[in-house]
Amino acid sequence: MAEIDSAQSQETVSQETQNKPMTTSFSIWPPTQRTRDAVINRLIESLSTPSILSKRYGTLPQDEASETARLIEEEAFAAAGSTATDADDGIEILQVYSKEISKRMLDTVKSRSAPAAASEGESKPSELPADASEPSSASGLTGEVSSVETEP
Secondary structure, eight states: OHHHHHHHHHHHHHHHHHHSOOOOOOOOSSOOHHHHHHHHHHHHHHHHSOSHHHHHHOOOOHHHHHHHHHHHHHHHHHHHHHTOOTTOOSHHHHHHHHHHHHHHHHHHHHHHHHHHHHHHHHHOGGGSOOOTTSOTTTTTOOOOOOOOOOOO
């Protein structure tokens, strides 16, 4: 009789386990330190190696890229963390984090290339653009588009 009760109780537990949906919970925010380190390493690579970004803004030396990448990631993490609420599932915060990283990386390379472009412009005054405060016709540009036909 004890064996029957034991078998029935095991069967009941087994049925209850099967009837309950498995709920696995995971959180994507905050990211693990391993993930944050991977982001930093990718930033270092983006800032210090040839890429589409570097063609336009130049590359940073490895040590400067490393320091800059850590700063960018820390600032983005803090900015995203400040927007976090208990109701968030983490996806929105992760999007903020990603956008902050991209924005800060672009701001960094743009600000770094601006002084370099200004110093190059000082050495080559003939290549400086016309003053934006001047009317376009004063600089020889009228804004009109003309077409030129050539005869065969």
